[in-house]
Amino acid sequence: MTESPAQLHPPGPPDAPWWRDAVIYQVYPRSWADADGDGVGDLPGVTAHLEHLVDLGVDALWLSPFYRSPMVDAGYDVTDHRDVDPLFGTIDDADALIARAHDLHLKVVVDLVPNHTSREHPWFRAALEARPGSPERARYLFRDGRGPFGAQPPNNWRSVFWGPAWTKARSAVFDDDGNGATRLLHKAQWYLDLFDSGQPDLDWTNPEVRAEFDAILRFWLDRGVDGFRVDVAHGLVKREGLPDWDDRTRMAGVSDRPTRESPMWDQDGVHEIYRGWRATLEEYGRARPDGTPDPDSERILVAEAWVEPIERVALYVRPDEMHQAFNFHYLNAPWRAPDLKAAVGESLRGNDLVGAPTTWVLSNHDVVRHASRLGLPVDVPCPSGIGADDPQPDAELGLRRARAATTLMLALPGSAYLYQGEELGLPDHTALPDDVRQDPAFHRSGGRELGRDGCRIPMPWKGEAPAAGFNTTGETWLPQPACYAELAVDRQRGVEGSTLELYRTLLRVRRDRGLGRAGVAEVADTPPDVVAYDLQGIEGGGGEGPRTRVVLNLGEDPIRLPEGELLVTSGPLDAGRLPVDTAAWVALP
Ligand code: GLC
Numbered sequence: 202m203t204e205s206p207a208q209l210h211p212p213g214p215p216d217a218p219w220w221r222d223a224v225i226y227q228v229y230p231r232s233w234a235d236a237d238g239d240g241v242g243d244l245p246g247v248t249a250h251l252e253h254l255v256d257l258g259v260d261a262l263w264l265s266p267f268y269r270s271p272m273v274d275a276g277y278d279v280t281d282h283r284d285v286d287p288l289f290g291t292i293d294d295a296d297a298l299i300a301r302a303h304d305l306h307l308k309v310v311v312d313l314v315p316n317h318t319s320r321e322h323p324w325f326r327a328a329l330e331a332r333p334g335s336p337e338r339a340r341y342l343f344r345d346g347r348g349p350f351g352a353q354p355p356n357n358w359r360s361v362f363w364g365p366a367w368t369k370a371r372s373a374v375f376d377d378d379g380n381g382a383t384r385l386l387h388k389a390q391w392y393l394d395l396f397d398s399g400q401p402d403l404d405w406t407n408p409e410v411r412a413e414f415d416a417i418l419r420f421w422l423d424r425g426v427d428g429f430r431v432d433v434a435h436g437l438v439k440r441e442g443l444p445d446w447d448d449r450t451r452m453a454g455v456s457d458r459p460t461r462e463s464p465m466w467d468q469d470g471v472h473e474i475y476r477g478w479r480a481t482l483e484e485y486g487r488a489r490p491d492g493t494p495d496p497d498s499e500r501i502l503v504a505e506a507w508v509e510p511i512e513r514v515a516l517y518v519r520p521d522e523m524h525q526a527f528n529f530h531y532l533n534a535p536w537r538a539p540d541l542k543a544a545v546g547e548s549l550r551g552n553d554l555v556g557a558p559t560t561w562v563l564s565n566h567d568v569v570r571h572a573s574r575l576g577l578p579v580d581v582p583c584p585s586g587i588g589a590d591d592p593q594p595d596a597e598l599g600l601r602r603a604r605a606a607t608t609l610m611l612a613l614p615g616s617a618y619l620y621q622g623e624e625l626g627l628p629d630h631t632a633l634p635d636d637v638r639q640d641p642a643f644h645r646s647g648g649r650e651l652g653r654d655g656c657r658i659p660m661p662w663k664g665e666a667p668a669a670g671f672n673t674t675g676e677t678w679l680p681q682p683a684c685y686a687e688l689a690v691d692r693q694r695g696v697e698g699s700t701l702e703l704y705r706t707l708l709r710v711r712r713d714r715g716l717g718r719a720g721v722a723e724v725a726d727t728p729p730d731v732v733a734y735d736l737q738g739i740e741g742g743g744g745e746g747p748r749t750r751v752v753l754n755l756g757e758d759p760i761r762l763p764e765g766e767l768l769v770t771s772g773p774l775d776a777g778r779l780p781v782d783t784a785a786w787v788a789l790p
Pocket residue numbers: 274277278314396432433505566567
C-alpha cells in the first residue's frame with residue numbers, strides 16, 4: 202500500500218477544548234449499578250462504580266434521565282427537571298456523583314428533555330384543568346379536533362411510538378339551547394404527543410417555555426455539570442399550521458422521506474433556541490490566571506438530532522450553537538467497506554464545513570447493541586428489537602464485527618460515545634418474554650415493534666454474584682441473559698484478548714498517539730473491501746505527531762498488514778495476517 206495525498210480531514214490544534222476529542226460513556230442509570238437492591242439502578246450505584254470509567258480510560262460520562270418521572274418512557278417523561286426521582290436517589294446523591302466524578306477528572310453530561318414533559322408535570326395538569334385558549338394550555342400544543350364536534354385528531358401525524366400523535370384531552374362540550382336541543386359550546390380538544398401520550402409536546406413559540414428551560418440549564422450548571430445531551434433536539438419547533446404529513450418517523454430517525462421535508466422535525470426555528478442556550482453556557486466558562494478562557498471549563502451542548510443529510514446535522518454545530526451533534530451515519534452504515542467509507546468520509550466532511558468535531562457512536566439505549574446488530578444478515582434492515590421468535594444474531598460473528606467496528610471508530614478524530622456494557626461486548630437480550638417488556642413502543646404497536654428493552658439490561662459486574670453483581674439482592678427490573686455472567690467485568694479484567702482489555706488498550710493508545718485530534722487521509726490503492734486510513738496529529742510545538750494506520754478487512758481472505766509496529770488488533774491474527782472482520786492499528790515508520 203502506498204500513501205495517498207487525499208486528505209479527508211485536517212489535524213486539529215493540540216490545545217483545543219476537552220470536548221473536541223472526548224470519549225464519553227453513556228450511563229443508563231436504571232441498568233448500571235443498583236446500590237439499594239430494589240432491582241433498578243440508582244445514582245449511589247453510579248457513584249460507587251465511577252472508578253470503572255477511570256480504569257477504562259474515558260473522559261466523561263453522560264447520564265440518561267434520572268429526574269422525577271412516572272417512567273412511562275423510562276424517565277424521558279419528566280415531571281420535575283430540578284429533582285431526582287426517588288427510584289434513583291436524591292438531589293444530594295446527584296451532587297455527590299458530580300463531585301466524585303470531578304475528583305476523578307471525569308466530566309459529567311446530563312440529559313435534557315425539552316421537546317415534551319410528562320403528562321404528570323404540574324404545567325400539564327394545570328393545562329388539563331384550564332379552558333381552551335388559556336395561558337396554561339398555551340405551554341403545550343392543544344388544538345381543536347377535526348370534524349363537526351372535533352372527534353377526529355387535528356391532523357394526521359403519527360407518533361414515533363405508533364398510533365396517532367394526538368390524544369383527546371376533553372370531549373366536545375354541549376349546552377342546552379333552552380328549546381330542548383343541544384348547542385355545541387366547544388369542540389373536542391386534543392394535545393400533540395410525538396412520542397407517548399404520557400409525553401405531551403411543549404409549545405416552543407411560547408416565551409414562558411423558553412424562560413423555564415433557560416432556568417433549568419442554569420440550575421444544573423450551578424450544580425457543576427459539564428454539559429447537556431439534548432433529547433430530540435430536532436423536534437422542538439413545528440411548522441406553522443401543523444400541516445398533514447403522511448410519513449411515520451420510526452425510532453432512530455428512520456423515515457421514508459428526508460426529515461427536513463416533514464413539518465415536525467428539523468425546522469429552521471430550532472437554531473435560534475440553541476444560540477440562546479449557547480450564550481447561557483458561555484457565561485459559565487472560567488478564566489485562567491492570565492485572563493484567557495480556560496478551555497477545560499467549557500460546558501457543552503450535544504444534539505440528539507436524527508437528521509439527514511449530514512449537512513443538516515452540521516447546522517446544529519455552527520460555532521454559536523451546540524458543540525456536538527450525534528452522528529448516526531456510522532451506526533446506520535451496513536457492514537460493507539463502501540458504506541463504511543462513505544459514512545466516515547461524509548461525517549468528517551459534513552462537520553468540517555462548520556469547523557465542528559464529528560462524533561461517533563455505535564450503540565445507545567435506543568438501538569440494538571452493535572454486538573447483536575452486526576451478527577444479523579447485512580442486507581436486512583435491523584429491527585427495533587429482537588425477540589425469541591425472530592432469527593437470532595450470530596453471536597460470535599456479531600462480537601467479532603463489533604470489536605472491529607469499535608477499533609475503526611476509536612481511531613478516528615472527533616468525539617466518541619460508548620454505551621455502557623459495550624466494553625464487555627454485551628449483546629442485546631434477544632429472547633425477553635413479552636410480559637417483562639416496558640418500552641411504550643412495544644405496547645402501543647401491539648407487539649409489532651419489540652422496542653428497546655433488549656439493549657437496556659442490567660450490567661454484569663461479577664460473574665459469581667447475584668444479578669451478576671448489579672446489586673446484592675439478585676433483583677433486576679429486566680432479566681439478564683445467561684451469557685451476561687460470563688461477560689462480567691471481573692471475568693474480563695486483566696484477561697488478554699478480552700473485549701474489556703481491547704477497549705482499555707484502544708483508549709490508551711488513542712490518547713497517547715493523539716488520534717482524537719489527528720488529520721485523516723485515505724490510504725491509496727486499498728482493495729475495495731478494505732477500509733484504511735492514515736492518521737497524524739500535530740505536536741504541542743507545532744511539529745508532526747506519530748503516524749498511525751487503521752486497517753479493517755471486510756474481504757474474504759486475510760490480508761497483509763502494513764509495515765510498522767502493530768499496536769492493537771480487534772482479534773487474533775492468522776499467521777501474521779489480518780483476518781476478515783478484523784481491524785488493526787499500526788504505527789507507521
Ligand atoms: C430520545 C431518547 C429516547 C426517548 C425519546 C423520547 O430519542 O433517546 O429514549 O424515548 O427521545 O424522549
